[in-house]
Amino acid sequence: MKWLYDFSYLTHAIHKGLSERFEPGTVVILEMVMVGVAFMLLFAVLGLVLVYAERKVSAVIQQRLGPMRVGKWGTAQTLADVVKLLLKEPLINKDADRFLFNLAPFVIMIAAFMAIAALPFAKGLHAIDFDIGILYIAAVSSLGVIGILLAGWSSNNKYSLIGAMRSGAQIISYELSVALSLLTIVVLTGSLQLSVIVESQADGWWIFKGHIPAMIAFLIFLIASTAETNRGPFDLAEAESELTAGFHTEYSGLKFAFFFLAEFANMFIVAGIGATVFLGGWMPFHIGTWEGFNAVMDFIPPIVWFFGKVGFMIFLMMWFRWTFPRLRIDQLLTLEWKYLLPINLMNIVLMAFLSLMGWHF
Amino acid sequence: MEETVYKELESEEYFINMGPQHPSTHGVLRLVLSLDGEIIRKVEPHIGYIHRSIEKMCEHDSYQQIVHLTDRMDYLSCHINNEAVCLGVEMGLQLEVPERVKVIRTIIGELTRLSSHQLWWGVMGMDLGAITTFLYGFRDRELITDIFEETCGARLTMNYNIPGGLMFDIHPNFQKRTKDFITYFKKKLPEYDDLLSNNVIFRERTLGIGNLSKEDAISFGVTGPTGRASGFSCDVRKHHPYSAYNKVEFKEILRTEGDCYARYQCRIDEMWESLSIIEQLIDNIPEGPYKAPTKAVIKLPKGEFYQKVETARGEFGVYIISEGQKSPYRLKFRSPGFSNLSALNHMAQGCKIADLVAIMSTLDLVIPDIDR
Numbered sequence: 071m072k073w074l075y076d077f078s079y080l081t082h083a084i085h086k087g088l089s090e091r092f093e094p095g096t097v098v099i100l101e102m103v104m105v106g107v108a109f110m111l112l113f114a115v116l117g118l119v120l121v122y123a124e125r126k127v128s129a130v131i132q133q134r135l136g137p138m139r140v141g142k143w144g145t146a147q148t149l150a151d152v153v154k155l156l157l158k159e160p161l162i163n164k165d166a167d168r169f170l171f172n173l174a175p176f177v178i179m180i181a182a183f184m185a186i187a188a189l190p191f192a193k194g195l196h197a198i199d200f201d202i203g204i205l206y207i208a209a210v211s212s213l214g215v216i217g218i219l220l221a222g223w224s225s226n227n228k229y230s231l232i233g234a235m236r237s238g239a240q241i242i243s244y245e246l247s248v249a250l251s252l253l254t255i256v257v258l259t260g261s262l263q264l265s266v267i268v269e270s271q272a273d274g275w276w277i278f279k280g281h282i283p284a285m286i287a288f289l290i291f292l293i294a295s296t297a298e299t300n301r302g303p304f305d306l307a308e309a310e311s312e313l314t315a316g317f318h319t320e321y322s323g324l325k326f327a328f329f330f331l332a333e334f335a336n337m338f339i340v341a342g343i344g345a346t347v348f349l350g351g352w353m354p355f356h357i358g359t360w361e362g363f364n365a366v367m368d369f370i371p372p373i374v375w376f377f378g379k380v381g382f383m384i385f386l387m388m389w390f391r392w393t394f395p396r397l398r399i400d401q402l403l404t405l406e407w408k409y410l411l412p413i414n415l416m417n418i419v420l421m422a423f424l425s426l427m428g429w430h431f
Numbered sequence: 432m433e434e435t436v437y438k439e440l441e442s443e444e445y446f447i448n449m450g451p452q453h454p455s456t457h458g459v460l461r462l463v464l465s466l467d468g469e470i471i472r473k474v475e476p477h478i479g480y481i482h483r484s485i486e487k488m489c490e491h492d493s494y495q496q497i498v499h500l501t502d503r504m505d506y507l508s509c510h511i512n513n514e515a516v517c518l519g520v521e522m523g524l525q526l527e528v529p530e531r532v533k534v535i536r537t538i539i540g541e542l543t544r545l546s547s548h549q550l551w552w553g554v555m556g557m558d559l560g561a562i563t564t565f566l567y568g569f570r571d572r573e574l575i576t577d578i579f580e581e582t583c584g585a586r587l588t589m590n591y592n593i594p595g596g597l598m599f600d601i602h603p604n605f606q607k608r609t610k611d612f613i614t615y616f617k618k619k620l621p622e623y624d625d626l627l628s629n630n631v632i633f634r635e636r637t638l639g640i641g642n643l644s645k646e647d648a649i650s651f652g653v654t655g656p657t658g659r660a661s662g663f664s665c666d667v668r669k670h671h672p673y674s675a676y677n678k679v680e681f682k683e684i685l686r687t688e689g690d691c692y693a694r695y696q697c698r699i700d701e702m703w704e705s706l707s708i709i710e711q712l713i714d715n716i717p718e719g720p721y722k723a724p725t726k727a728v729i730k731l732p733k734g735e736f737y738q739k740v741e742t743a744r745g746e747f748g749v750y751i752i753s754e755g756q757k758s759p760y761r762l763k764f765r766s767p768g769f770s771n772l773s774a775l776n777h778m779a780q781g782c783k784i785a786d787l788v789a790i791m792s793t794l795d796l797v798i799p800d801i802d803r
Contacts, residue, residue: 128562128563131563132562132563132566132567133566133567133570134566228445228447229447232469232784236469302560303560303632305560306785309560309785310454312455312784312785312788313784314453314454392562392563393561393563393626394560394561394630394632395556395559395560395561395627395630395632395633395636396559396560396561396632396636396785397632397635397636398635398636398783398785398786399469399783399785400783401632401635401636
């Protein structure tokens with residue numbers, strides 16, 4: 071059970087086993103394939119679990135039961151939906167730009183894959199530990215907007231185009247706030263490397279250690295990342311009551327499923343970043359010198375901590391989505407450029423000051 | 432130099448077909464929007480997609496049958512629509528209906544208004560992106576629908592009023608269930624405020640959007656909560672009381688802002704008024720027959736009769752021209768939705784697409800009422 075608390079035992083064992091049997095070059099390729107397959111499986115499972123969770127959470131909020139018929143408690147409902155989507159005819163409208171139309175869902179998925187690779191899931195369970203981890207994630211996660219713009223443009227549908235344009239304006243704006251709120255914590259850690267950021271939270275999470283600026287940064291991150299994933303109350307790109315389905319109006323079948331999956335994957339990614347930077351990643355919750363309490367917390371494996379925190383963040387986002395009305399595009403941009411961005415910049419200065427004076431814990 | 436740059440950036444208007452199948456037109460309404468980017472330059476409603484020539488059908492039906500056509504128009508105010516035709520026919524026959532009928536008609540009418548406003552509230556939230564309100568609205572509406580189901584047997588396209596009175600007496604449970612509903616809904620109505628009215632995003636989306644001045648409201652013939660939100664005192668229940676409305680105390684909700692939020696608040700306040708009207712009447716239903724005796728074949732005397740009532744959407748009028756036959760020579764309905772829709776272009780100009788959706792929600796359009 072040692073590997074459950076430190077995955078490096080497991081990964082090293084696999085690496086050693088492979089190195090004994092194959093050439094070094096082959097080992098690298100094999101390991102890359104293994105990691106890729108693992109992420110694909112993770113995405114598939116995430117899709118299934120999160121769609122089910124979304125439906126159940128919304129059901130609870132809306133005082134209904136949600137899916138109940140397919141499988142026990144409706145657990146097989148998502149599987150049934152996947153099968154339905156796979157069997158559906160992929161329609162392409164006559165005047166669509168076929169190449170870009172087919173490319174768009176993949177661009178979105180690739181962006182999601184690239185971002186998720188840099189997340190530390192547990193101790194030693196980390197695909198790539200870049201020394202510029204946060205910068206990399208901020209850069210890569212904004213690639214997804216290209217997919218949305220391509221989808222909107224190539225569909226040759228005015229609703230799609232309006233949705234894509236809104237989405238472009240939105241993601242480019244909120245990208246700033248996400249990056250700046252993460253930078254607020256980087257000021258404290260002095261490193262962009264995600265594993266270092268996690269390690270620095272061994273004695274307390276940054277949201278507690280960083281005083282008020284860290285909490286402000288967390289709030290801004292929560293708002294901006296919800297906007298970046300195009301989820302309600304910022305789901306202007308697909309605003310079903312205005313633009314029918316926005317940028318993916320013309321998509322059906324598997325390609326639609328890709329957009330759908332990418333939404334949930336992106337939600338997982340931003341929740342993962344938030345959990346890593348603000349809530350201590352896979353670090354357990356510790357209170358000062360309470361030895362007994364801390365020992366109990368340590369007993370819970372890191373991977374459970376990580377997914378628990380991510381689950382909490384995702385639940386918050388779902389809660390937003392199902393209770394708030396949608397913003398209008400100009401209000402959305404006003405919120406970012408007139409409120410979040412100035413507050414964020416001030417917050418960084420404040421945090422730098424705190425850090426300089428050593429007033430944080 | 433500057434001029435050439437400006438020319439290159441000049442934008443061009445384009446058209447979008449919103450509907451006939453669109454989530455926020457609530458039916459088969461088609462709007463042709465001229466847009467400049469996201470800004471609306473012109474809205475042109477195209478109607479007629481569910482025209483069923485109800486007025487023409489009325490010319491071949493007996494007066495009892497006509498009643499059943501009206502609840503296919505504004506299906507959310509079905510009892511009030513039925514009442515309008517019944518009152519018109521009774522006016523023609525100079526028939527005095529029993530007091531019991533008047534009171535029951537008023538209670539049923541107010542319950543209908545409540546259920547319509549509940550549905551409108553849910554849909555309004557959904558149009559603005561808060562899907563949860565839809566379920567909440569329906570949750571509370573269900574109770575009224577249950578009462579109606581027990582009373583008249585149907586849950587949609589209900590018929591209870593007939594010329595001369597009611598089809599049958601109220602169910603023994605009616606009073607108890609209605610009172611239960613009032614106590615329940617008085618607790619739930621503040622929840623509506625918590626969820627939408629006081630929400631920052633909701634207020635931002637509705638305050639100062641879709642302004643309609645009192646003068647414009649009058650000249651477009653906008654009635655109902657939409658007109659009253661602009662300060663146009665047009666409550667038929669107050670100005671031309673019918674049934675038992677002259678016996679109850681209630682306020683005519685008037686606001687002066689004329690924006691989406693005023694229209695929203697107007698309807699919320701009307702729900703409180705409806706609750707109070709029902710409360711005043713529910714314990715005081717007089718004993719007596721539930722209908723006045725009428726002949727099997729009703730023949731109105733030669734002449735013209737106009738009866739208007741206040742539905743959940745505004746003034747609904749029935750204009751009957753009779754030649755003394757068993758069916759009218761010509762029958763015209765004045766439906767509130769049609770006039771309210773005519774103000775849409777005026778209100779939406781210069782707004783964004785998202786505002787248009789908010790404006791349409793607060794107009795509370797029911798398309799079968801517009802098309803007839």
